[in-house]
């Protein structure tokens with residue numbers, strides 16, 4: 158019953174850690190979605206240079222580990238810009254920039270999944286491309302985009318664990334504290350794995366629910 | 376009303392429209408027939424600028440749409456297009472499908488657009504469907520709504536790309552009837568169709584296309600009763 162004892166004894170660390178993990182993931186998702194929306198429109202645009210820049214950005218982010226990206230932002234802001242960034246802020250910036258690339262792809266494929274006949278019908282009625290996007294394409298794309306964004310949230314909850322490597326006080330960091338103060342290596346790992354799982358599993362279920370809701374309203 | 380001059384269109388290496396020249400007068404109904412793959416859809420899609428021609432000019436009501444730039448949205452407001460697969464907006468009700476464009480383009484107020492929509496739905500005998508979503512409609516109903524959606528913009532020209540090809544046979548009649556009434560009302564129409572009886576009865580002129588070229592064009596009676604080109608004769612012998 159060592160595990161339960163540890164969980165009870167260090168509950169404040171765990172609760173604080175969970176808060177930070179969820180906040181980091183949530184706000185990164187919000188910022189990432191905003192940036193990702195812009196990136197996806199650039200990527201779908203006909204203007205070649207913008208398309209190239211956003212494509213390059215997306216490929217670069219997706220092709221490098223988040224752990225490296227976080228370290229780059231945290232240590233890079235100090236080394237290059239002489240900025241002493243708060244650890245949480247540094248992680249928030251890195252995770253948001255990372256998430257933006259994935260969300261851009263989610264939005265792009267959501268938009269492209271809408272039948273091309275919808276675009277043609279709308280344009281043939283004389284609507285402009287932005288009116289078509291706003292009133293015809295996006296409302297339909299959202300049905301695919303929202304559940305995928307939910308899954309991205311779940312992914313972020315897991316991946317933000319690397320923020321602990323720059324000292325962000327997230328759930329993973331709480332687990333490390335518990336390990337060192339209780340002189341036990343294994344049990345805290347079981348606990349932290351279980352906690353991550355409970356969070357992501359219940360979130361996934363929520364996403365599933367949302368997905369069914371959206372497909373019903375067809 | 377429409378003048379097409381030396382129109383060429385390629386898809387990759389494939390020469391899909393070969394130097395097309397064609398004129399359509401106001402109030403004329405033109406049927407476009409020919410084997411599948413001959414370029415009929417591409418031709419009428421060029422008129423709505425859904426395909427970009429590689430060379431040539433297309434004048435609609437005096438304006439060259441190939442050089443229209445941003446003006447194309449305005450020009451398209453005067454051209455209605457009906458697609459084989461209807462392309463109704465699934466997230467909008469029948470009424471919203473019809474009122475969307477007139478309102479967003481500033482042609483009508485919401486109230487005017489709704490009045491117009493209701494009037495159109497009455498003539499199509501579909502008023503009871505005004506709050507339904509497209510998914511709950513039959514193919515014939517969908518296509519009639521799609522026609523109403525185009526007509527709500529009060530276009531000068533209507534283009535039909537095999538409007539009845541995706542329908543169950545028992546629903547073809549109701550859509551052809553709407554198209555026939557529209558033709559009688561004096562609408563300028565280009566109709567891509569496999570319904571030869573319809574073309575013969577309703578069209579003023581028939582154009583036969585094959586391999587990206589206009590092979591023969593004539594009045595409906597002449598082209599069907601007395602085809603001249605061997606390819607036309609061969610095609611008609613298969614479909615009539």
Ligand SMILES: Nc1ncnc2c1ncn2[C@@H]1O[C@H](COP(=O)(O)OP(=O)(O)O)[C@@H](O)[C@H]1O
Nearest residue numbers: 386387391409410411412413414415416417418
């Ligand atoms: N988007 C496209 N990309 C490449 N080839 C196309 C495209 N659309 C049509 N084609 C080709 O162009 C030719 C003419 O097609 P289309 O105009 O659809 O003929 P029709 O309507 O007479 O059946 C066909 O060979 C078809 O395969």
Ligand SMILES: [Mg+2]
Nearest residue numbers: 415416417537
């Ligand atoms: Mg076709």
